[in-house]
Amino acid sequence: MNELSTPQTTPSWRACKAAQQPSYPDAAALAAVTADLRTRPPLVFAGEVDALRRAMAKVERGEAFVLMGGDCAESFADNTANNIRAKLQTVLQMAAVLTYGASTPIVKIGRMAGQYAKPRSSDTETRDGLTLPAYRGDAVNDHAFTPQARTPDPTRMLDAYLRSGTTLNLIRSFTMGGYADLREVHSWNRGFTANPAYKRFEAFADEIDRAMRFMAAAGVDFDALRQVDFYAAHEALLLEYEDAMIREDSRSGRLYSTSAHLLWAGERTREPQDAHIALLAGVHNPVGVKIGPRTTPQEVLALVDRLNPQGDPGRLTLITRMGADRIRQALPPLIEAVQADGRPVSWVTDPMHGNTITTANGYKTRRFDTIMDEVRGFFEVHRAAGTHPGGIHVELTGDDVTECLGGGEHIDEATLARRYETLVDPRLNHQQSLEMAFEVAEMLSR
Numbered sequence: 001m002n003e004l005s006t007p008q009t010t011p012s013w014r015a016c017k018a019a020q021q022p023s024y025p026d027a028a029a030l031a032a033v034t035a036d037l038r039t040r041p042p043l044v045f046a047g048e049v050d051a052l053r054r055a056m057a058k059v060e061r062g063e064a065f066v067l068m069g070g071d072c073a074e075s076f077a078d079n080t081a082n083n084i085r086a087k088l089q090t091v092l093q094m095a096a097v098l099t100y101g102a103s104t105p106i107v108k109i110g111r112m113a114g115q116y117a118k119p120r121s122s123d124t125e126t127r128d129g130l131t132l133p134a135y136r137g138d139a140v141n142d143h144a145f146t147p148q149a150r151t152p153d154p155t156r157m158l159d160a161y162l163r164s165g166t167t168l169n170l171i172r173s174f175t176m177g178g179y180a181d182l183r184e185v186h187s188w189n190r191g192f193t194a195n196p197a198y199k200r201f202e203a204f205a206d207e208i209d210r211a212m213r214f215m216a217a218a219g220v221d222f223d224a225l226r227q228v229d230f231y232a233a234h235e236a237l238l239l240e241y242e243d244a245m246i247r248e249d250s251r252s253g254r255l256y257s258t259s260a261h262l263l264w265a266g267e268r269t270r271e272p273q274d275a276h277i278a279l280l281a282g283v284h285n286p287v288g289v290k291i292g293p294r295t296t297p298q299e300v301l302a303l304v305d306r307l308n309p310q311g312d313p314g315r316l317t318l319i320t321r322m323g324a325d326r327i328r329q330a331l332p333p334l335i336e337a338v339q340a341d342g343r344p345v346s347w348v349t350d351p352m353h354g355n356t357i358t359t360a361n362g363y364k365t366r367r368f369d370t371i372m373d374e375v376r377g378f379f380e381v382h383r384a385a386g387t388h389p390g391g392i393h394v395e396l397t398g399d400d401v402t403e404c405l406g407g408g409e410h411i412d413e414a415t416l417a418r419r420y421e422t423l424v425d426p427r428l429n430h431q432q433s434l435e436m437a438f439e440v441a442e443m444l445s446r
Helices: 027-038 046-060 081-102 155-176 182-193 196-217 239-244 275-281 297-307 327-341 368-385 430-445
Strands: 065-070 106-111 124-127 130-133 230-235 246-249 255-257 262-265 287-291 316-320 346-349 356-358 364-366 391-395
Touching: 027 155, 027 239, 046 065, 046 106, 046 346, 065 081, 065 346, 081 106, 081 155, 081 182, 081 196, 081 430, 106 391, 155 230, 155 239, 182 196, 182 430, 196 430, 239 246, 239 275, 262 275, 262 316, 275 297, 287 297, 297 316, 297 327, 316 327, 327 368, 346 368, 364 368, 368 430, 391 430
Parallel strands: 065 106, 065 391, 106 230, 230 262, 262 287, 287 316, 316 346, 346 391
Antiparallel strands: 124 130, 246 255, 356 364
16 A cells, blocks of 8 residues: 655645635634644545546546435534445445446445535525624534534534544445445345335336346356445535645655545636635546536636646546536537547536525425436437536435425425425435436436
8 A cells, every 4th residue: 555644745725716715713723733634644545546536537438437425514413323324325225226227337436524514605694683604514613503603613624534534434344344235235226116106116126136136147256246446525625624634645756635535626616726726736636626507618628727637537527517407508518628628527417506496485405306307418418419428426315304305205395394404405315316326227228
């Protein structure tokens, strides 16, 4: 294993404009925390990161498909073994269905073990005449609406680091210890399709069942399928934290972020000359960028210039978040520009963020049918362009929450209050996530 050490210098993001950063009241406390983080062991390692880059190169060539899923924003309170297991199980079940539909490997990436910070549309929030800093995720401040809770606290980054490490440790135990056995995952999916609400997927599940029986009859070594590769990703939002987690690989001299295998810049922090892109440009990890419906071809090519100037395979993923009503018009010129440029990227759809609505009773939510329409639009555009729809990026949970409308069990506006638990954005629940997987698998099989 390559030795990773704290570098003498890190990317020069400090000279750039930095959006969406907390305003810490104690600069000395912030400096002490980042100095502490620089001495701590890496959360991920160079060899794992390089393996993901090779996998993402296959995605670019249409030889693999990405499934990226997990919480909108992880919370310290929900960082429990049961919650981690439930999210992992959901992703594994989805991946098993997608593998059959795509007939290619599924690159499994969790929005887990580090997604503790979120950008916000406003720096402040006002309730009953009281204005306080916005909640920016548990790595920054607390959700409770009090002056003490909302004051950014740098020591929370240390808690985020520790919780990310324990999450990764548990994920590695599950995925390497037999919990991901394909036979077990398939039996979970059979239980899902036994529900009358999802009977329309029964025929597809029967096809997978026949394939499993054929594999057994042919003498396939199922013991070799008991382990899977599972990668961690989060938005590279907190620049001080991300900078403190950069390490130098002793053999190659390259700089790696060791906070996650893949990092992405959000729609609010992706300006090519700004600090977040400067930081991502300096590390060897595969990186992603969220792009919305107003993104121009020139902006996309500027991001390619900054993040993958040499056109290295597996380096850059463009994550589209257009909205179902806009993707069919907004995406084609971006694909055309990238095709003409020639440097490789992988294309992944985030069908969640462009389709958020607020109900009459004040709940922020999304409609399952609208989410799926954006996924269909993503596939339609790529097939018309002759390019590869490379994956899906989904906010989900393994629990039976009621945060998104619709789906086979028909969550309506009256039902939202039953288990609306998210602190920021609404997530697909376990059943809706599997329903999405079966629908996307059908698209892939066609």
